[in-house]
Amino acid sequence: xxxxxxxxxxxxxxxxxxxxxxxxxxxxxxxxxxxxxxxxxxxxxxxxxxxxxxxxxxxxxxxxxxxxxxxxxxxxxxxxxxxxxxxxxxxxxxxxxxxxxxxxxxxxxxxxxxxxxxxxxxxxxxxxxxxxxxxxxxxxxxxxxxxxxxxxxxxxxxxxxxxxxxxxxxxxxxxxxxxxxxxxxxxxxxxxxxxxxxxxxxxxxxxxxxxxxxxxxxxxx
Amino acid sequence: xxxxxxxxxxxxxxxxxxxxxxxxxxxxxxxxxxxxxxxxxxxxxxxxxxxxxxxxxxxxxxxxxxxxxxxxxxxxxxxxxxxxxxxxxxxxxxxxxxxxxxxxxxxxxxxxxxxxxxxxxxxxxxxxxxxxxxxxxxxxxxxxxxxxxxxxxxxxxxxxxxxxxxxxxxxxxxxxxxxxxxxxxxxxxxxxxxxxxxxxxxxxxxxxxxxxxxxxxxxxxxxxxxxxxxxxxxxxxxxxxxxxxxxxxxxxxxxxxxxxxxxxxxxxxxxxxxxxxxxxxxxxxxxxxxxxxxxxxxxxxxxxxxxxxxxxxxxxxxxxxxxxxxxxxxxxxxxxxxxxxxxxxxxxxxxxxxxxxxxxxxxxxxxxxxxxxxxxxxxxxxxxxxxxxxxxxxx
Numbered sequence: 278x279x280x281x282x283x284x285x286x287x288x289x290x291x292x293x294x295x296x297x298x299x300x301x302x303x304x305x306x307x308x309x310x311x312x313x314x315x316x317x318x319x320x321x322x323x324x325x326x327x328x329x330x331x332x333x334x335x336x337x338x339x340x341x342x343x344x345x346x347x348x349x350x351x352x353x354x355x356x357x358x359x360x361x362x363x364x365x366x367x368x369x370x371x372x373x374x375x376x377x378x379x380x381x382x383x384x385x386x387x388x389x390x391x392x393x394x395x396x397x398x399x400x401x402x403x404x405x406x407x408x409x410x411x412x413x414x415x416x417x418x419x420x421x422x423x424x425x426x427x428x429x430x431x432x433x434x435x436x437x438x439x440x441x442x443x444x445x446x447x448x449x450x451x452x453x454x455x456x457x458x459x460x461x462x463x464x465x466x467x468x469x470x471x472x473x474x475x476x477x478x479x480x481x482x483x484x485x486x487x488x489x490x491x492x493x494x495x496x497x498x
Numbered sequence: 499x500x501x502x503x504x505x506x507x508x509x510x511x512x513x514x515x516x517x518x519x520x521x522x523x524x525x526x527x528x529x530x531x532x533x534x535x536x537x538x539x540x541x542x543x544x545x546x547x548x549x550x551x552x553x554x555x556x557x558x559x560x561x562x563x564x565x566x567x568x569x570x571x572x573x574x575x576x577x578x579x580x581x582x583x584x585x586x587x588x589x590x591x592x593x594x595x596x597x598x599x600x601x602x603x604x605x606x607x608x609x610x611x612x613x614x615x616x617x618x619x620x621x622x623x624x625x626x627x628x629x630x631x632x633x634x635x636x637x638x639x640x641x642x643x644x645x646x647x648x649x650x651x652x653x654x655x656x657x658x659x660x661x662x663x664x665x666x667x668x669x670x671x672x673x674x675x676x677x678x679x680x681x682x683x684x685x686x687x688x689x690x691x692x693x694x695x696x697x698x699x700x701x702x703x704x705x706x707x708x709x710x711x712x713x714x715x716x717x718x719x720x721x722x723x724x725x726x727x728x729x730x731x732x733x734x735x736x737x738x739x740x741x742x743x744x745x746x747x748x749x750x751x752x753x754x755x756x757x758x759x760x761x762x763x764x765x766x767x768x769x770x771x772x773x774x775x776x777x778x779x780x781x782x783x784x785x786x787x788x789x790x791x792x793x794x795x796x797x798x799x800x801x802x803x804x805x806x807x808x809x810x811x812x813x814x815x816x817x818x819x820x821x822x823x824x825x826x827x828x829x830x831x832x833x834x835x836x837x838x839x840x841x842x843x844x845x846x847x848x849x850x851x852x853x854x855x856x857x858x859x860x861x862x863x864x865x866x867x868x869x870x871x872x873x874x875x876x877x878x879x880x881x882x883x884x885x886x887x888x889x890x891x892x893x
Contacts, residue, residue, distance in 0.1 A: 337763040339702045340772045472682050473706065480709055482682045491632040492687040494639075496651060
């Protein structure tokens with residue numbers, strides 16, 4: 278019935294990477310569950326490792342390199358997003374947080390997101406809920422209720438695939454509901470935007486504003 | 499088409515020699531740079547305004563009137579005058595004075611200023627920067643056009659029966675450019691008043707201003723000042739020149755790497771690729787500069803940043819020689835050949851006088867006699883319209 282654009286963002290750095298593996302398994306389950314409901318999924322994977330140079334460039338200057346620009350465009354069009362990061366020093370990878378920090382505040386509004394993290398020890402299990410959710414709340418995304426976390430011992434625990442299934446199903450239902458698109462269609466202007474924001478797509482100029490009246494000789498209110 | 503240089507007035511350690519010029523040396527150097535700008539055949543010299551070290555240019559009209567006195571043809575202007583933290587009444591007075599002293603060889607560019615601490619130093623709030631800029635310009639516009647102004651706004655104490663002196667030269671206000679790279683309201687204000695619009699075109703990718711310049715052009719036409727092509731657009735640009743490309747890159751790289759706005763981030767080559775920065779031979783700089791017209795349309799003023807990041811005076815003067823001898827003459831020729839005949843020239847005092855008076859003599863305001871309390875009574879000038887009854891606040 279519908280084709281959903283799914284974007285995987287992985288901050289894993291090794292190859293193969295367990296962080297990427299976790300994200301891929303979510304993506305596979307999203308594809309299977311959406312398929313069972315008559316939809317198809319077009320998958321795009323952003324391995325942040327390949328964007329690392331352009332991400333740091335964007336952090337310290339106003340320059341957006343071509344790979345980063347393509348990543349922004351992909352996220353802007355995404356119907357659903359899977360975010361996966363390794364845990365370093367009890368926190369999400371700086372590569373991942375840096376990437377999301379350079380995006381426009383309004384790029385991901387209302388989009389459904391699965392949050393996932395991997396670590397060497399189960400003691401980091403709350404990184405997703407304690408740290409990542411705050412970042413994605415700031416971006417005003419719709420994070421699915423089930424967080425995913427895999428430490429070494431989880432990879433042969435049958436509970437992990439069940440949680441992956443749950444998160445994937447939540448994502449499929451949120452994509453199917455069309456929630457993000459309806460926010461965009463019906464309520465987009467209720468959010469704060471700047472000229473050129475939302476990845477360069479926000480180029481409408483509202484001439485009927487107090488500031489525009491002041492620009493044209495009116496008085497400040 | 500006007501060509502010139504603009505300086506932000508930074509006093510920066512030369513990363514090659516290790517020397518930091520004194521304020522006295524740098525101020526002396528800027529005067530030499532301005533004189534050289536005229537000597538090599540360029541048209542415009544612009545200075546920024548800052549109120550903190552490591553910059554020297556806190557008082558642009560003082561500097562510019564000195565430069566105007568030392569030159570014959572050069573148009574002196576600003577890049578930018580802070581329309582947020584300056585009182586618009588003081589801008590009206592100081593720049594009208596500069597206009598008289600320079601015999602009309604001046605204009606000015608307004609900008610908001612993005613140094614946050616400057617705002618509270620002058621009793622303002624950066625969060626109100628945009629409405630402050632818009633309201634202040636609305637007042638400035640009237641102060642130069644109405645002999646007597648009654649005014650009340652949000653940010654400044656009200657004015658009753660106020661006359662800004664001196665009146666503009668020939669009663670023709672200085673031409674104003676509005677500088678902005680990301681604010682549609684500033685482009686709208688420039689268009690509404692038929693003023694110029696300037697994009698600094700340095701440090702940032704061009705995509706940031708392509709849309710805004712297009713918007714300004716459309717709105718300029720909307721308000722009936724002319725066609726979109728006739729809108730008055732100015733652009734900056736940052737260049738470093740040497741006879742050949744390799745030398746230019748080799749010579750400029752240590753300055754690039756140490757510059758706060760450039761260094762420790764993307765490489766010089768990345769910046770050249772993604773922004774208007776041009777480091778190379780005269781031909782390379784010509785080629786890059788010619789692309790601006792393709793992106794932004796025919797425009798009226800091109801200013802180059804040359805003296806930034808600690809470059810020694812001798813190097814800057816050499817840059818001006820190369821620019822004047824090998825770059826600007828070619829640009830003038832090429833741009834003139836490509837120029838749409840519909841496009842207007844940048845306004846000058848002479849063209850504005852002609853537009854206002856045709857062949858008639860310009861107005862020369864002469865004040866009425868001092869009433870005895872250092873004001874001129876109901877009407878400030880002998881030829882002020884009789885209905886202009888100034889009402890002074892009761893003491």
